[in-house]
Amino acid sequence: MLRPGVPAPSLAPRLGSEVVRERGGVQYRELRTRSLIGRCDSERMPFDWTVNPYRGCAFGCRYCYAAYTHEFLGVAVPEAFHTSVYVKTCGLAETARRLATVRRRGEAIAIGAATDPYQPGEGDYGVTRRFLELVAQQRGLRLSITTKGALILRDLELLERIQQRSSLQVHVSLISPHAELLRKIEPLAPPPEVRLQVMRRLVDAGVDVSLTVAPVLPALTDREADLELLFERARAAGVQSASHALLFLRSPTREKYFRWLAADFPRYLEAYQNAYASRVYLRGGYARRIQALFERLRERHGMRKGWSDEARPVRPRAPEQLSLWARGGTS
Numbered sequence: 001m002l003r004p005g006v007p008a009p010s011l012a013p014r015l016g017s018e019v020v021r022e023r024g025g026v027q028y029r030e031l032r033t034r035s036l037i038g039r040c041d042s043e044r045m046p047f048d049w050t051v052n053p054y055r056g057c058a059f060g061c062r063y064c065y066a067a068y069t070h071e072f073l074g075v076a077v078p079e080a081f082h083t084s085v086y087v088k089t090c091g092l093a094e095t096a097r098r099l100a101t102v103r104r105r106g107e108a109i110a111i112g113a114a115t116d117p118y119q120p121g122e123g124d125y126g127v128t129r130r131f132l133e134l135v136a137q138q139r140g141l142r143l144s145i146t147t148k149g150a151l152i153l154r155d156l157e158l159l160e161r162i163q164q165r166s167s168l169q170v171h172v173s174l175i176s177p178h179a180e181l182l183r184k185i186e187p188l189a190p191p192p193e194v195r196l197q198v199m200r201r202l203v204d205a206g207v208d209v210s211l212t213v214a215p216v217l218p219a220l221t222d223r224e225a226d227l228e229l230l231f232e233r234a235r236a237a238g239v240q241s242a243s244h245a246l247l248f249l250r251s252p253t254r255e256k257y258f259r260w261l262a263a264d265f266p267r268y269l270e271a272y273q274n275a276y277a278s279r280v281y282l283r284g285g286y287a288r289r290i291q292a293l294f295e296r297l298r299e300r301h302g303m304r305k306g307w308s309d310e311a312r313p314v315r316p317r318a319p320e321q322l323s324l325w326a327r328g329g330t331s
Helices: 065-073 078-082 092-105 127-135 150-165 179-185 192-204 224-236 253-264 266-275 284-301 307-311
Strands: 015-023 026-033 037-039 049-051 084-090 108-111 142-147 167-173 208-216 241-246
Touching: 037 092, 065 078, 065 253, 078 253, 084 092, 084 127, 092 127, 127 150, 142 150, 150 167, 150 192, 167 192, 179 192, 192 208, 192 224, 208 224, 224 284, 241 284, 253 266
Parallel strands: 026 084, 049 108, 108 142, 142 167, 167 208, 208 241
Antiparallel strands: 015 026, 037 049
């Protein structure tokens, strides 16, 4: 049982006691770990192993589901997930040993499933880069990278080398084509035009790139016209696949997200509170509508499914009445 403000016993000895750096209002601390590679036990996920070089993320996305993980570090305020980032340091020898085991088993690795591997701190600490250098020494690996960060272009030559020796997909996360809206939702992430340029440069380098629209935010980013524009621009950048995921709101992200809505989009707060009162995902009619919308968009733009849509089939359930967006509500 976790105690508020007290690190989990297994993590306490691994936490650095001092701030190793402070930049842009973000404090960086050390988290010692035996290996960067961790097992993923969720049957819903299309991968077996995860690599999250950091705990916490400075991009500040209002919806980030991983905020709860800071509770294990003794951080009780969910907003601190974005201002207190833990940099993983480890023995690369154990990471390399596990990597070789994963390759022999033919299992898949997801880099950045919980926190962005190319968030601003990567420029100083290079944890993602060091892991990818180990990957480049192997052949026959299966891995994906999910990011919003333009810093991935620093590693373009390394990614090209990995692509030639292993199976690699880069999922660029972009949920709206509108920069002004994204400044409110993802305040420190690169704007849409930058991410689209990242997609284009990765495609030009021969890297398999997928557009990831995750999460879809009811009433904010689910308008068909907006998603149509997003697909159009991604396709123009050479992207050939796209995936989506619905907004996942568990505590403490739920409370954090609602506080943000109350400040920036108060007209939607009550509808969200009602819709998520007893669930973490929206299902029923809304989920089916969004699923059908993405199927239309992919067909219209000649794009195949991305890994997220293959991994999370929508199971039919009884229709739900969502007062604001059941009929396709928009911002």
